[in-house]
Amino acid sequence: MAFFDVFFWEVVVSGLLAGVMYSLVALGFVLIFKASGIFNFAQGVLALFAALTLVGFQTGQVPFSHLINAVLGTNIQHWGEGTHTFLAIVLTLLVMIGLAWLIVRLALSKLVNQEGIILFMATIGLAYVLEGLGDIMWGADVKTLDVGLPTGPSDTIIDATGMFVEKLEIAAAIVAVLLVVSLTIFSQYTKMGRALRAVADDHQAALSVGISLETIWWVVWSVAGIVALVAGVMWGAKSGVQFSLSLIALKALPVLMLGGFTSIPGAIIGGLIIGVGEKLFEIYLGPMLGGATENWFAYMLALVFLLFRPQGLFGERIIERV
Amino acid sequence: MAFVDPGQIRDADAGQKGDVLLRVEDVSLSFGGVKAITAISFDIKQGEIRAIIGPNGAGKTSMLNVINGFYHPQEGEIWFRGKKRKALKPHQIANEGIARTFQNIALFKGMSTLDNIMTGRLTKMKKNMFWQAIWRGPAEREEIEHREVVERIIDFLEIQHIRKTSVGRLPYGLQKRVELGRALAAEPALLLLDEPMAGMNVEEKEDMSRFIIDVNQQFGTTIALIEHDMGVVMDLSDRVVVLDYGKKIGDGPPDEVRRNQDVIDAYLGVAHD
Ligand SMILES: Nc1ncnc2c1ncn2[C@@H]1O[C@H](COP(=O)(O)OP(=O)(O)O)[C@@H](O)[C@H]1O
Numbered sequence A: 001m002a003f004f005d006v007f008f009w010e011v012v013v014s015g016l017l018a019g020v021m022y023s024l025v026a027l028g029f030v031l032i033f034k035a036s037g038i039f040n041f042a043q044g045v046l047a048l049f050a051a052l053t054l055v056g057f058q059t060g061q062v063p064f065s066h067l068i069n070a071v072l073g074t075n076i077q078h079w080g081e082g083t084h085t086f087l088a089i090v091l092t093l094l095v096m097i098g099l100a101w102l103i104v105r106l107a108l109s110k111l112v113n114q115e116g117i118i119l120f121m122a123t124i125g126l127a128y129v130l131e132g133l134g135d136i137m138w139g140a141d142v143k144t145l146d147v148g149l150p151t152g153p154s155d156t157i158i159d160a161t162g163m164f165v166e167k168l169e170i171a172a173a174i175v176a177v178l179l180v181v182s183l184t185i186f187s188q189y190t191k192m193g194r195a196l197r198a199v200a201d202d203h204q205a206a207l208s209v210g211i212s213l214e215t216i217w218w219v220v221w222s223v224a225g226i227v228a229l230v231a232g233v234m235w236g237a238k239s240g241v242q243f244s245l246s247l248i249a250l251k252a253l254p255v256l257m258l259g260g261f262t263s264i265p266g267a268i269i270g271g272l273i274i275g276v277g278e279k280l281f282e283i284y285l286g287p288m289l290g291g292a293t294e295n296w297f298a299y300m301l302a303l304v305f306l307l308f309r310p311q312g313l314f315g316e317r318i319i320e321r322v
Numbered sequence B: 001m002a003f004v005d006p007g008q009i010r011d012a013d014a015g016q017k018g019d020v021l022l023r024v025e026d027v028s029l030s031f032g033g034v035k036a037i038t039a040i041s042f043d044i045k046q047g048e049i050r051a052i053i054g055p056n057g058a059g060k061t062s063m064l065n066v067i068n069g070f071y072h073p074q075e076g077e078i079w080f081r082g083k084k085r086k087a088l089k090p091h092q093i094a095n096e097g098i099a100r101t102f103q104n105i106a107l108f109k110g111m112s113t114l115d116n117i118m119t120g121r122l123t124k125m126k127k128n129m130f131w132q133a134i135w136r137g138p139a140e141r142e143e144i145e146h147r148e149v150v151e152r153i154i155d156f157l158e159i160q161h162i163r164k165t166s167v168g169r170l171p172y173g174l175q176k177r178v179e180l181g182r183a184l185a186a187e188p189a190l191l192l193l194d195e196p197m198a199g200m201n202v203e204e205k206e207d208m209s210r211f212i213i214d215v216n217q218q219f220g221t222t223i224a225l226i227e228h229d230m231g232v233v234m235d236l237s238d239r240v241v242v243l244d245y246g247k248k249i250g251d252g253p254p255d256e257v258r259r260n261q262d263v264i265d266a267y268l269g270v271a272h273d
């Protein structure tokens, strides 16, 4: 293998950029898992739902139009020209925050003190509800999402290095970095962030100093919803908004095994490793194995990894109390 | 408590020394078949140190958990500041002025001493938490005021040298002290301490005793104290309630309780053989 040719580095860079997407989804998982011990199966669907809602607002789709038309015999689809992208993003953020409130109010708050597996089952239910809701509200057709991010290969990078790198992917990486930086500032330097870390560390102690679990869960699910929106937008801009988007959640699983369920840096680095790993593997070893290795490489890597470091790269060491 | 300003005016609800601050009435609590508490009544008076003692498994911790809302008793009532209390959630009870420490230290392990104690101020700064998440400007001033209170608590507990240390790395005795600091930061009307001296050496116990007495005397804070060391209990407390197998078997001033035959039997294990 020629480690220093342009093609190799092109693969690495495109792997890194694809990995950013996995990192984003995994990040949503980690946030919720840290604060509430809930393994949120619905994180991928949350990204889908966010992207659908954004496109819906942007293009001026009438929500539930299929349902309305079926019941009333009308034929409405749109209510006008649509909304400016910026406004549509703000509206979608509000929807995600409202959705978080509903999830906590209607489901999770009823399940406080339940076993992790029960909460996990609840999120599986939530995933189906959200997927159905997204379908009824916005329709199941594949939608194009254009939020004005640059597309095409970057000329500057071609000139400087000879590599073909998509501008969209660079933009995605920049947005992801900004997101992680603002999350860090939020959690380290604000009162709410301190309360969040407190809940993540010790539920009972957090309650005893007057922190409301419901409020914190609402905040966490809102933040996870916002992270999902970012992931949904990036993914949607690249390959269209379609229901298979919810499957990227499955790619987050090996990322979490690699990075550890409770580590934010772990989620980020795990995502990047898987992104690069699966691209390199596909290009250099894929042909020998009949191709399409990207479907399973991540899981195999995670399994091999689990054998040697079950707590993940950055996860806390698992010590059974006796 | 007045870590805020010496000579600060007491809050209007505070009541007079000697008034009943909290009353537990006929409280029973069970877990499935296990009766942790059976029909217990007692009161805690404003300004006193009230010890709760009894052998392991007697129901002492369960009683604190009832008082701070972790457990909701199947029967009985809690009266706080002269009013019957509804079934509140623990964070609401914290906001009503009840703070606590835990038998098995429950600190925020990833945070520094300073940040841990800062969380104790949350009940005092709730109001604009949402604003602050978005816009830091006006909240900055508030943050500084709370920092000053916390620094005073740190001085009081003589833990300046570990202000910035992550609490997970502190020795056990100091962790207990930080936990007390976090509870004090809430300036509670009632402070619940669950075995604050368990596992400490003699010197550490003396320090902790001194802090508890100072908190009670300088700031007039009412304290409910679970403690096994009888010497400490006799020295610190104004009144003692004794539990055994979830029942109350004694209640009164320390030297009276010490002479109570039921209490002696419970501690010697006579009654149950
Ligand atoms: N959450 C719980 N679930 C089941 N049983 C409990 C629980 N908490 C306490 N108990 C039981 O209640 C009894 C009293 O326990 P506890 O209040 O911890 O006693 P103490 O603090 O006096 O040692 C014990 O029999 C204990 O096993």
Ligand SMILES: [Mg+2]
Pocket (backbone or CB within 6 Å): B060, B061, B062, B103
């Ligand atoms: Mg106990």
